[in-house]
Amino acid sequence: MAEKTLNVFEIARTQVKNACDKLGADPAVYEILKNPMRVMEVSFPVKMDDGTTKSFTGYRAQHNNACGPFKGGIRFHPAVNIDEVKALSTWMTFKCGVVGIPYGGGKGGMAIDPRDYSKAELERISRGFAASIAPIIGEKEDIPAPDVNTNGQIMSWMLDEYSKVTGQFQPGVFTGKPVDFYGSLARTEATGYGVAKMAMLAAKKLNLDLDNITVALQGCGNVGSFAGTYIEEFGAKVVIVGDHTGTIRNNKGIDMKSLVEYVKIHGGIKGFSGAEPTEENVLTAEVDILMPCALENQLTSVTAKDVKAKFICEGANGPTTPEADKIFFEKGLTLVPDILANSGGVTVSYFEWVQNLMRYNWTFEEVQEKQEKLMNKAFEEIWDLAKEFNVDMRTAAYMMSIKRIADAMKIRGWYTESPKEALATE
Numbered sequence: 001m002a003e004k005t006l007n008v009f010e011i012a013r014t015q016v017k018n019a020c021d022k023l024g025a026d027p028a029v030y031e032i033l034k035n036p037m038r039v040m041e042v043s044f045p046v047k048m049d050d051g052t053t054k055s056f057t058g059y060r061a062q063h064n065n066a067c068g069p070f071k072g073g074i075r076f077h078p079a080v081n082i083d084e085v086k087a088l089s090t091w092m093t094f095k096c097g098v099v100g101i102p103y104g105g106g107k108g109g110m111a112i113d114p115r116d117y118s119k120a121e122l123e124r125i126s127r128g129f130a131a132s133i134a135p136i137i138g139e140k141e142d143i144p145a146p147d148v149n150t151n152g153q154i155m156s157w158m159l160d161e162y163s164k165v166t167g168q169f170q171p172g173v174f175t176g177k178p179v180d181f182y183g184s185l186a187r188t189e190a191t192g193y194g195v196a197k198m199a200m201l202a203a204k205k206l207n208l209d210l211d212n213i214t215v216a217l218q219g220c221g222n223v224g225s226f227a228g229t230y231i232e233e234f235g236a237k238v239v240i241v242g243d244h245t246g247t248i249r250n251n252k253g254i255d256m257k258s259l260v261e262y263v264k265i266h267g268g269i270k271g272f273s274g275a276e277p278t279e280e281n282v283l284t285a286e287v288d289i290l291m292p293c294a295l296e297n298q299l300t301s302v303t304a305k306d307v308k309a310k311f312i313c314e315g316a317n318g319p320t321t322p323e324a325d326k327i328f329f330e331k332g333l334t335l336v337p338d339i340l341a342n343s344g345g346v347t348v349s350y351f352e353w354v355q356n357l358m359r360y361n362w363t364f365e366e367v368q369e370k371q372e373k374l375m376n377k378a379f380e381e382i383w384d385l386a387k388e389f390n391v392d393m394r395t396a397a398y399m400m401s402i403k404r405i406a407d408a409m410k411i412r413g414w415y416t417e418s419p420k421e422a423l424a425t426e
């Protein structure tokens with residue numbers, strides 16, 4: 001069956017609806033969760049290096065804050081649009097619920113390619129965006145972080161601008177900052193580390209031969225580079241990597257540390273001498289683990305049929321369509337979903353925020369240990385729930401998370417179980 005839609009907001013809603021139905025949730029729960037609570041669109045002027053002025057547009061979506069302040073990254077990518085930001089904010093709500101951290105979901109973005117601008121222009125654009133969304137963000141309201149094409153430097157410019165606009169220094173209003181400027185040790189590594197850890201847990205559950213695991217990796221940015229480096233450290237061989245510049249293969253295993261250094265200098269994997277260029281599709285390579293760590297809608301009904309990996313562990317947000325999920329479930333192919341597999345980033349952002357509020361720093365090991373504890377617990381719970389309800393891990397993850405969020409919404413009085421219950425309390 002071909003895709004009903006590739007609109008990621010529609011896809012996010014389908015995922016939430018499916019899980020609400022499986023859970024037998026009160027209709028009010030989906031009614032509340034189907035839309036973000038607030039979406040802000042901003043436009044602001046920026047002076048370019050050549051003296052001209054250009055207007056930029058950006059978005060910040062705040063999906064749900066029943067469990068705590070909105071939380072989620074800011075993306076700079078030409079494909080950003082309002083529906084994508086709404087979808088990404090929706091996924092953040094359920095991701096925070098999966099690991100049980102006290103946040104709701106938010107996400108922001110601008111449809112730009114940062115490579116089109118000088119560093120000085122990028123700084124002015126980042127500052128302009130931060131100043132424009134300043135009225136709705138805050139250390140206790142909405143806490144942005146890096147996502148695709150944004151990083152610690154951009155978070156630092158935004159924090160500095162926010163401080164100027166509000167006249168207050170609140171380092172916890174942005175996370176993913178550099179360690180030398182109120183960042184947390186182990187945040188940069190966190191998302192990829194978590195993806196690799198979740199993949200190894202799944203490999204054990206599926207009784208794979210842990211000494212001979214092969215991996216296909218899509219994306220070699222923040223998430224992909226650490227997912228690949230850590231899984232190599234855990235004993236696996238990354239044999240094929242693809243990114244926006246091409247695909248490379250080395251059956252003996254690609255040396256991930258060298259590849260990551262190469263990407264830092266060259267901006268992509270193309271031309272890396274430790275592997276051969278290939279025309280293969282990284283998503284359908286014959287490997288044990290497929291780790292999509294790039295963008296949405298990569299695994300569709302077309303590609304899903306040809307996936308040969310023994311299981312999938314999603315580093316990216318939304319790389320799989322509902323139709324592809326169905327194909328995987330029918331094939332008996334396990335998929336560790338984004339809202340669990342890549343939850344390490346927001347988990348360590350939470351630890352960064354806690355350290356900021358306390359003005360205290362934990363060691364690298366302390367942070368990673370705390371991350372692992374939360375994620376391992378979530379993995380085990382979701383694994384068991386999927387078996388109990390005979391559903392895929394994505395549905396189980398949403399079911400677990402929706403239950404937590406629904407409980408918080410009910411206690412807050414956002415809905416009552418049924419009209420009868422409402423009358424009984426009058």
Ligand SMILES: NC(=O)C1=CN([C@@H]2O[C@H](COP(=O)(O)OP(=O)(O)OC[C@H]3O[C@@H](n4cnc5c(N)ncnc54)[C@H](O)[C@@H]3O)[C@@H](O)[C@H]2O)C=CC1
Nearest residue numbers: 147148149191219220221222223243244294316317342345
């Ligand atoms: N950075 C973080 O902490 C988190 C990121 N994510 C998600 O992980 C994914 C990747 O994010 P980051 O690594 O932070 O971004 P990034 O900007 O550091 O890297 C993006 C990667 O995707 C690749 N890519 C872009 N277009 C592609 C294409 N058409 N085909 C193949 N590869 C392509 C790029 O070459 C690059 O390697 C996104 O879905 C993001 O939302 C999820 C959780 C946290």
Ligand SMILES: O=C(O)CCC(=O)C(=O)O
Nearest residue numbers: 072073145147345346349
């Ligand atoms: O670190 C964070 O707060 C959010 C990371 C993020 O944007 C994501 O998990 O998709």
